Amino acid sequence: MKKALLPCLLSLILLAIGVFDQWYYLIPGLIIPLAYLSSKTRFLPYLFNSGLLSLMAVEMILRFTALVPLHYRSFELLNQKHPEYKSISHLKPNTTIQMTEIGDLAAMLGDEKYQVEKEITTSTDELGFRNSENQKDANNSIVILGDSYALGVGLDQDETISAQLERENYNLGFPGGVNDATYRYFYFKDQIQTQNQHKVIFLFFEGNDYHGGYTSSFKVNELSTYKSLKRKIESFRDRSAIKQIYKRFLYSDFDPNKKSMISVKDDILYYEEYAQTATKKVFPDSLARKNFAFLKEAVINKGGELIVTIIPSKSSYLTEDQKRIKLKSILRQEGIKVIDLNEEFSLKKLSIKDLWWKDDTHFSPFGAKVTAEVINKALK
Numbered sequence: 001m002k003k004a005l006l007p008c009l010l011s012l013i014l015l016a017i018g019v020f021d022q023w024y025y026l027i028p029g030l031i032i033p034l035a036y037l038s039s040k041t042r043f044l045p046y047l048f049n050s051g052l053l054s055l056m057a058v059e060m061i062l063r064f065t066a067l068v069p070l071h072y073r074s075f076e077l078l079n080q081k082h083p084e085y086k087s088i089s090h091l092k093p094n095t096t097i098q099m100t101e102i103g104d105l106a107a108m109l110g111d112e113k114y115q116v117e118k119e120i121t122t123s124t125d126e127l128g129f130r131n132s133e134n135q136k137d138a139n140n141s142i143v144i145l146g147d148s149y150a151l152g153v154g155l156d157q158d159e160t161i162s163a164q165l166e167r168e169n170y171n172l173g174f175p176g177g178v179n180d181a182t183y184r185y186f187y188f189k190d191q192i193q194t195q196n197q198h199k200v201i202f203l204f205f206e207g208n209d210y211h212g213g214y215t216s217s218f219k220v221n222e223l224s225t226y227k228s229l230k231r232k233i234e235s236f237r238d239r240s241a242i243k244q245i246y247k248r249f250l251y252s253d254f255d256p257n258k259k260s261m262i263s264v265k266d267d268i269l270y271y272e273e274y275a276q277t278a279t280k281k282v283f284p285d286s287l288a289r290k291n292f293a294f295l296k297e298a299v300i301n302k303g304g305e306l307i308v309t310i311i312p313s314k315s316s317y318l319t320e321d322q323k324r325i326k327l328k329s330i331l332r333q334e335g336i337k338v339i340d341l342n343e344e345f346s347l348k349k350l351s352i353k354d355l356w357w358k359d360d361t362h363f364s365p366f367g368a369k370v371t372a373e374v375i376n377k378a379l380k
Contacts, residue, residue, distance in 0.1 A: 078091040089180075165372055
């Protein structure tokens with residue numbers, strides 16, 4: 001009887017994981033007790049148990065010693081879903097890590113000759129955002145909203161746009177669309193000390209923010225106990241070392257579908273999805289108008305002023321895209337100040353090689369520096 005306890009317990013654990021996570025965990029969860037009942041296959045549960053315990057040991061060693069590079073960007077390693085609110089993600093709070101990163105396009109292409117290795121330090125505060133300690137309690141005159149450009153992917157801590165602004169500011173940047181940024185503002189704004197007449201700088205990226213999510217409702221819905229537990233399990237599973245090794249083996253390091261979306265011109269990598277966004281997709285202007293009008297009203301109610309800074313992608317830079325024209329028109333009709341970096345960069349006669357990493361969709365340190373200079377000038 002005692003010998004049956006371990007296989008039965010393991011079976012229950014796998015069945016539970018199958019319910020919360022992936023259905024295929026149900027298969028070994030069902031096989032184990034069946035195998036135990038057969039005298040001819042009674043050794044299988046013990047063999048399975050030994051294998052599982054070995055995998056668990058390998059997983060823990062890899063996680064805590066970082067013997068394999070599980071991620072090529074630090075924010076992916078630190079990414080956490082909020083356990084109570086379904087629309088909010090952030091980074092692991094009160095953490096500082098340093099790692100060698102490569103660009104997202106180089107990672108997807110899988111060709112080492114295009115990779116630019118960058119030593120990146122990422123530090124987070126108690127709220128899980130890329131700010132210095134106690135920045136939320138400073139006399140902040142600016143709140144930064146936006147996606148990975150606001151976060152500063154591919155940039156060292158002191159190279160981010162936020163770090164180079166002349167005024168005290170709090171950075172709420174995190175990858176996601178317009179609605180994700182709005183949710184973060186709603187949830188975290190009251191936890192941040194700001195001046196009465198503060199500015200909210202929304203960094204809008206043309207690569208994916210035109211179609212990166214709009215909604216007519218911004219209620220930050222709480223998760224049920226079941227979904228909260230499921231979210232925690234998913235977050236733990238997504239950081240699995242064994243899972244990362246398996247995915248790299250399965251996809252030969254990188255997703256072939258994404259690899260086919262990379263083009264090379266003059267030794268610079270471009271993401272064709274962003275090129276299609278710039279030329280083909282229809283901009284959901286009515287939803288965008290509602291979203292920005294809603295965000296503007298929320299900012300005003302919290303004593304601030306909304307300013308939208310439009311960041312071009314490599315594919316949309318130095319073009320006069322109709323979606324940009326439409327967005328600028330919408331924002332100005334809603335009384336929202338606009339900073340068009342496409343115009344500002346072109347006036348300075350800056351090239352793509354000046355502004356972006358050759359292996360990445362994100363700014364180089366110089367691109368972030370010039371962006372900060374443009375914003376500083378606009379705020380004077």
